[in-house]
Amino acid sequence: MLSAVSFAPLGADVAFAQDDNAAVATRLADLLRSARTVISTNQGLINDPSKGDKGLTGERVLTEAIALYTERTGEDPRDSDPASREGRLLRAQMEAIQEVVEENQSTINVEGVGFKGFIPAIFARLVNEKFGERVGDEARIKVTAPEELVRNRKARPDEWETSVIEDKFKAAQWPKGDPFSESVQVDGHPAFRIIVPEYYAASCLSCHGEPAGDVDITGYPKEGGKEGDLGAAISITLFE
Template sequence: MKAAVKIFALAMALSVGTSNLAWTNEGHEEIALSLSTLLRSARAVISNKQKHINNPDIGDKGLSADVVVGIAKENYEKATGINIDSIDPNSLHGQLVAAELQAVRDVMDDAQSTINEEGVGLKGFLPAIFARLVTENFRDAAGGKATIKLTAPKNYVRNRANRPDKWEHNVIETMFRSPDHETGQHFAEVTDVKGKEAYRLILPEYYKESCLACHGGPKGERDITGGKKEGGTLGELGGAISVVIFE
């Protein structure tokens, strides 16, 4: 395991450190982390409002696109110290952040009839589903310049659409699951993606107490959504945000 990690670290040093200065000079790490933080900031809104969303006695939940984007921007500023509106809209960073905010808007516009339905409790508008919809919308909004994906260790994936690709799987298994891995530390590399050179960054996420109602034990038991629990434990690696930037 240790040797594999070392080889990975070496590969990273070679690919990011020397052969491809253009990629690193353009602040791709900053952009990829920023897009990840924005996804988390928006997902946290849906997470914190989950009880409210699933309340059958209320119709209009007051969670319009404007409201969710507003709170997501506040969460982003709390996490980074940066006002997202201050990012130059003409820069690649500004364009991608705008595309992601647009994706959040589109998802919330589409979700209104679902989340505002009176008389229905659980609506299936979960944080992870919201995140997947945002990343799907982002693909178009970003015009092929970047992609974001919420994935997980292969044996923990619920939705096949979220399965890790080879690169993600490799990083998750050889680095993130290694006992030597520093909790929360991301990995980045310039590498080939479908025949194109691209900057890739992947950020680990861990199960919190609130996740275990669905992703915890006993393994195989049904959770409230009807899905099978993974048997995950507190603090265990449960997922990863994976960003690809193509320019």
């Protein structure tokens, strides 16, 4: 029996490992997106100047994010095996989601202020930073964008991300929404990298839309983007 295993073609093993990497990374991207949607759905509540305590606790945001993820994927992230890599990483991400909301309660609950700057992009960055503090030697998640659109320097695409964005995602023949993945070295370690393009929706344009240069509610100049333009990319690294 053992010899049968050793006769398995190496290519099959490698392909299997890549499928597994892609599956884990996709789940992490989906859970991040679900949590971001929860913040977006509750943006009106967060921005309500007439309310103090909003009841938007870390636990509530996580519960809503899990519900949305389960609806979208048919899987509950809490059912993953906690001893597996996927289970470990999803749990680290769930904890990060809850903690970021908990740490920002005083901002969210301030009375008399409308826009508080607690928006999906900032929330996602904080979640990804916290995730990295926990499991950064195993996995990293970053939301980036084409270089000319980047607002926060921490979100700047690295060389690999830039080459995928410029040469693949911006190519006319690239199928919209298709991710790109590759096994490469990151900081001297072998890693699986995957990057998923995202496009501006109408809801993004109050800040990222036209006219370019006009200052948005957050104080940044608008990028002049249009609905459907490539505006973002979720970049995930899994160390082997």
